Amino acid sequence: MKKYFIICFFSIFLGACKSTPYSDETTKNNLRVPAYPLLTLHPHMKVWSMTDELNNQNVTFGGSKQLPFIGFLRVDGVMYRFMGSKELPMQTIAPMALDHEKWKGKFTCLIPDEGWEQPGFDDKRWQISEGAFGTPGMWEAKTQWVSSDIWVRREVDVDPYLLEHKKIYLRYSHDDVFQLYINGKQLVSTGYDWGANFKVEVPDSILQTMKGGKAIIAAHCENREGGGLVDFGLFAEEPTIPVETLAPISYEKEWTGKYTMEQPKENWETAGFDDTAWTEGQAAFGTNDQRNVRTPWFSPNIWVRRKLTFDPSLVKNKQIYLCYSHDDVFQLYVNGMQLVSTGYEWKSDLRVNIPDSIADTMKDGQAVIAAHCENRMGGALVDFGLYAESKEARQKSVDVQATQTHYTFECGDVELKLSFTAPYLLDDLETLARPVNYISYQAKALDDNEHDVAIYFEIDPHKAFDAGQSTQMYEKDGLALMKTGKENQKLWVNKEREDRAWGYFYLGTKDDVTCAQGDAAEMRAYFMKEGDLKQMRKSNEKRYAAFAQKLDVDSDFPQHLTAAFDGLYTMAYFGEDLRPYWNKNGEKTIEDLYVEAEEEYKEVMAKCYEFDRQLMADAYLVGGKEYAELCALAYRQSVSAFQMSESPEGDLLYFTPQVGPVDEYYPASPLYLRYNPKLVEAMLNPFFYYSESGKWGKPYPVHDLGGYPIVNGQTVGGDMPVEEAGNALIMTAAIAKMEKNASYAEKHWETLTHWAEYLLEIGTDTGDQLTTDNFAGGCHHHANLSAKSILGIASYAKLAEMLNKKEEAKKYMDAAREMVKEWEESAYDGDHYRLAFDQPDSWGMKYNLVWDRLLDLNLFPERVIQKEMDFYLTKMNEFGCPLDSRHSYTKTDWTVWTASLSTDSTTFRKFILPLHKFMNETKDRVPMADFINTDRTTIVDFRGRSVVGGYFIRLLEQK
The missing domain is CATH 2.60.120.260 (Galactose-binding domain-like)
Known part of the structure; x- marks a missing residue:
């Protein structure tokens, strides 16, 4: 009770103040989350930690790829690793196609002259092409080879430093008989055999021939039957570190x-x-x-x-x-x-x-x-x-807030606080649209003594990004920056990988830092000795980049690095290449972005802490501690799925990479309705444009608009007429309710009228139409879809009433009331209502009904809601109520909506506590999933999506 009173007071106090001074206090989130959000810069540029201890393993990029991003704190000359894996991967001297990297070599399929394996051999008549070399069907092969034999030569530059300080290995894949030479000396010879990713140490006798910094790797392969393959690369491994x-x-x-x-x-x-x-x-x-x-x-x-x-x-x-x-x-x-x-x-x-x-x-x-x-x-x-x-630093705590993830570590006699901040302040479009995150760090003495403390970050982005990556360090206008991305990017040319992000990732700061590029082990050893990277020698190794900074122990405000992503363009929008909102006129550079982000760092951090505290307090009041913790985790995941641009007509666009579908914006919408309804308008703007431009021509909204990077019409699945028309009408009515005016609806009134007329024409029974829950199996005469249609019609009536269109308001509201009577009669099944009108003994969540109360429509009798809620409670499993009678799985967003059908907080928590328990115990360490099992701790699918914004529907009533 005492804690409840404190949070209530905190909420009132924050609401009464226009601004608050900087405070890093939080209402601690004790949820052991499935995955911890770290950097969320772009829908395709997210970094997560999949373990409870940040230094247990490398962080993860894009949900699956390991990203070597390592952090050390040096305290009085002693190194403590607080982030990333202790394993130091092999350093690439010459990459393999097996690692999704590119390499070039010369080849011939004609028997060459003697000495073809020697460095001085004249190979100018050989063809130049990209490795690996193989027969059709070998996925690594970039150059097709269909003859019985192939000879390949590859010239490699070798840093002499590596030969003195590291073990050198050759890795290779072959199919079938294979011989390989380095500088004319044989290293590999096989019989009739095949296999991938073999590793052999290069002996001193061959290393001596490479001291001049060059190596000619020459290989011959005989394909006797089936597939053929030649792929090889040269690598260095640190023998003593770590x-x-x-x-x-x-x-x-x-x-x-x-x-x-x-x-x-x-x-x-x-x-x-x-x-x-x-x-x-x-x-x-x-x-x-x-x-x-x-x-x-x-x-x-x-x-x-x-x-x-x-x-x-x-x-x-x-x-x-x-x-x-x-x-x-x-x-x-x-x-x-x-x-x-x-x-x-x-x-x-x-x-x-x-x-x-x-x-x-x-x-x-x-x-x-x-x-x-x-x-x-x-x-x-x-x-x-x-x-x-x-x-290893001892991790003392981790705390996931709406905009930040905080860690604290004990490093000997010093405590390190490390925070990852994504300034997703939805009521501030300029800050929201800025693709910037902060990595903040603060050292505190635990023994009241003075300490010499420095921090070190090291990253190898090549492990996570696509092949062709280039990383460079540079300084400009007081900024020290690392830039990484594919060189010479050509807009929208990669048709095979339309899910990848064009653009460049940046890391740096305007603070007093030292930085270097080079061998990871060497940079770590230098930092351990010196505490900085000032005189770190220049190296041919360009994959690893590192930053080091001396920390002010017991300072009142943290120091930081700033991470940013320049996506260049957001999409090709009906023939127009759109820039991101922060650079909508094409006049800003990434350095300009950094200057803004650095100047506003303190102010933004104060706002993020304030927002995080307020969100936890608000959610606690309406749903309890567990609900607040789920909302804190859901917030950043949902917002990070969106980008922002302006259309050529000047309309704000807020969209996920697929630009829809509407039935994913619909479940996500409560979060944005709660904090900035203009963003829900921005979600719907492309769909109104598409219908009003004449490009669509159907009396209901398009399902989606194409997907990154080309947006020019529906590409995913078939039409979902009732689903999307109902979604759009309900969302538009919700915008009007939150904004207390229907001006947005008035702007698109003709289109909304077509959609409402379509729903009215369909009637109560929607027949065999697709629903958003079609993943659970086709279901004709779906009662929940019918409820959405009825609520869509009533939403149109509500909008008409707000616009003083009294005849239309009465016509559509009367029709909706009559349809409710038909619905109740058709769906009635004794102690509950059916999943489908024609399926006795079936049942399913009627989560769409939540809008009946939220929009003050008051169509469905209270007895319908109460009967459904009482029935759902009889079907509860350990981790929640199934979506319907056909399966034991559920959708988490719909679970929260269903829980919100009840105004009783006790009933609401009976749905929330099992969901919280699942997230706390699930064995699947992935970004929060919205499609989970209710009888075991495993997910089904749908991870890391924006729809978890639907968790905020309980907060709409408070607003």
């Missing part, structure tokens, strides 16, 4: 320890124990059926001790961990303190971090690892090794 080996496990390198098979004296596990009588042996210790065993052991027990000496600074600066394998019962100690104790089991390649309590005993660079293993049956094994890697 892991340093203090003492290897046996499968990396043999090691020596002391052992005994007789019960030792007390304190055998301590560092000071006298083990001179023990036998020296080589690991691993075990039975001969185990791998890498060098000291056989067949007795019931063995005790092993291993003394280690290492750089003591590693204990302070790194996370020390132990890898071990054992068979059977096993105990392991470090300097006399127990670290591992198992029951009767056998496992290999396990890992355990050395806790601070044990690490404190290792500060002098000395450690004794002691192990005891009891072999109860069968094989036996004892093996272990000690390693060091960068420390």
